[in-house]
Amino acid sequence: MGIDIDIDIDKATGGATVLKQERALHTRHALVRSAAEVFERHGYVRAKLTEISAGAGVSPGALHFHFENKAAVAATVQAVAAESLRRAARTATRRPDLDPLRRLTDASYALAERLRQDVVARAGSRLSGDEACRTEVDLGAEWRACVHGLLTEAAARDLLAGGVSRADATASVVAATTGLEVLGRTDPEWLSPETLTRVWRVTLPRLAAPGALSRLPPGPGA
Amino acid sequence: MGIDIDIDIDKATGGATVLKQERALHTRHALVRSAAEVFERHGYVRAKLTEISAGAGVSPGALHFHFENKAAVAATVQAVAAESLRRAARTATRRPDLDPLRRLTDASYALAERLRQDVVARAGSRLSGDEACRTEVDLGAEWRACVHGLLTEAAARDLLAGGVSRADATASVVAATTGLEVLGRTDPEWLSPETLTRVWRVTLPRLAAPGALSRLPPGPGA
Numbered sequence: 001m002g003i004d005i006d007i008d009i010d011k012a013t014g015g016a017t018v019l020k021q022e023r024a025l026h027t028r029h030a031l032v033r034s035a036a037e038v039f040e041r042h043g044y045v046r047a048k049l050t051e052i053s054a055g056a057g058v059s060p061g062a063l064h065f066h067f068e069n070k071a072a073v074a075a076t077v078q079a080v081a082a083e084s085l086r087r088a089a090r091t092a093t094r095r096p097d098l099d100p101l102r103r104l105t106d107a108s109y110a111l112a113e114r115l116r117q118d119v120v121a122r123a124g125s126r127l128s129g130d131e132a133c134r135t136e137v138d139l140g141a142e143w144r145a146c147v148h149g150l151l152t153e154a155a156a157r158d159l160l161a162g163g164v165s166r167a168d169a170t171a172s173v174v175a176a177t178t179g180l181e182v183l184g185r186t187d188p189e190w191l192s193p194e195t196l197t198r199v200w201r202v203t204l205p206r207l208a209a210p211g212a213l214s215r216l217p218p219g220p221g222a
Numbered sequence: 223m224g225i226d227i228d229i230d231i232d233k234a235t236g237g238a239t240v241l242k243q244e245r246a247l248h249t250r251h252a253l254v255r256s257a258a259e260v261f262e263r264h265g266y267v268r269a270k271l272t273e274i275s276a277g278a279g280v281s282p283g284a285l286h287f288h289f290e291n292k293a294a295v296a297a298t299v300q301a302v303a304a305e306s307l308r309r310a311a312r313t314a315t316r317r318p319d320l321d322p323l324r325r326l327t328d329a330s331y332a333l334a335e336r337l338r339q340d341v342v343a344r345a346g347s348r349l350s351g352d353e354a355c356r357t358e359v360d361l362g363a364e365w366r367a368c369v370h371g372l373l374t375e376a377a378a379r380d381l382l383a384g385g386v387s388r389a390d391a392t393a394s395v396v397a398a399t400t401g402l403e404v405l406g407r408t409d410p411e412w413l414s415p416e417t418l419t420r421v422w423r424v425t426l427p428r429l430a431a432p433g434a435l436s437r438l439p440p441g442p443g444a
Contacts, residue, residue, distance in 0.1 A: 042354075043267065043353065045268055045354075167420060168424050169424065171417050172420065172425065175398040175399075175405065176398045178400075178404055178405055179399070179401030180397045182401070186351075198390040199393055199397050201385075202425060202429065206424050
């Protein structure tokens with residue numbers, strides 16, 4: 001019976017610990033989301049920690065339990081955004097059954113949708129270009145490398161149209177997609193599948209060799 | 223002789239006033255340029271007035287003689303940038319002898335060059351998109367209206383290629399040029415004529431009707 005009681009106590013304590021961890025995780029998520037909203041509204045420098053904790057429905061003390069200072073909050077927003085955006089890009093680009101131009105357009109739709117729907121992705125993406133809170137995360141550089149890699153593969157497989165160099169293609173795609181991301185910060189319509197399709201409808205037929213194009217419907221990936 | 227002396231005194235006073243005005247104008251120019259450099263380095267919120275006056279080689283008091291506060295400095299940087307960029311765009315677009323697509327590409331080269339060469343244009347352009355110091359100047363909106371106007375004219379004159387709507391064309395050109403402007407803030411190479419030509423080489427042949435294209439060399443305007 002003594003054993004039973006011990007087990008019961010253990011179970012009760014374990015349950016309480018799990019509950020506490022869950023609550024802590026929930027608070028942390030709420031803080032990251034609130035921080036993203038505040039960073040998006042005011043920018044990094046003017047964002048106030050009190051507004052972030054209030055937005056998450058917790059005390060300033062609870063925020064400080066999770067984050068040492070504003071830089072730590074911003075670094076976490078960037079890290080969470082990076083994880084979310086990298087996952088979206090990976091899902092689209094790691095498809096050996098699809099050709100590289102199709103993977104490129106699929107990745108652009110996936111990233112735009114993530115940015116449009118998710119304030120943490122959007123705020124983190126913006127923070128990673130803000131010299132006031134530089135971290136090691138540089139999402140712009142990661143995207144440029146991704147575009148360059150896929151277009152290099154397309155060039156190697158003779159999928160690029162004649163008269164268009166890999167450098168021309170990379171500059172165009174990077175410029176257009178970077179523009180959409182920045183314009184989408186103030187007007188989410190720029191990140192809609194419809195707008196992205198407008199841009200690909202102009203760009204893609206010039207990038208792709210005639211044979212490749214028939215397999216590349218300019219529209220959201222299936 | 224009394225008259226001669228009077229005239230001499232008038233001349234001397236007039237000369238001193240002109241000299242004083244010239245010096246004030248020179249100081250004001252130096253302050254605007256230094257402010258642009260400081261805004262570009264630190265962003266609006268973190269920019270310090272003492273660094274701006276020091277950069278112009280004047281005292282903080284001299285800065286306050288010209289500008290009431292940081293918002294007034296930023297508003298002036300934006301106004302000077304707007305004037306400079308509008309002049310560059312006007313020179314390119316007010317050419318009734320050239321077709322609207324050629325005027326569009328010419329304007330893009332002129333604006334990119336202005337942004338690349340002139341720190342005030344660059345800083346003012348960036349400030350006009352910064353919610354921390356909104357003024358009535360919205361250079362992004364002006365450029366979008368300019369692109370839209372020229373492409374509307376091109377569509378009306380049957381210069382757009384079949385299969386490309388005016389909305390497709392506008393979205394592509396606005397996205398790509400906005401991207402170049404933003405990328406050029408950290409790497410001026412994105413604003414070079416070479417990079418712009420890469421982008422136009424991909425975009426233009428898809429925008430222009432076959433007949434129009436032969437008259438549209440994708441390169442800096444003559």
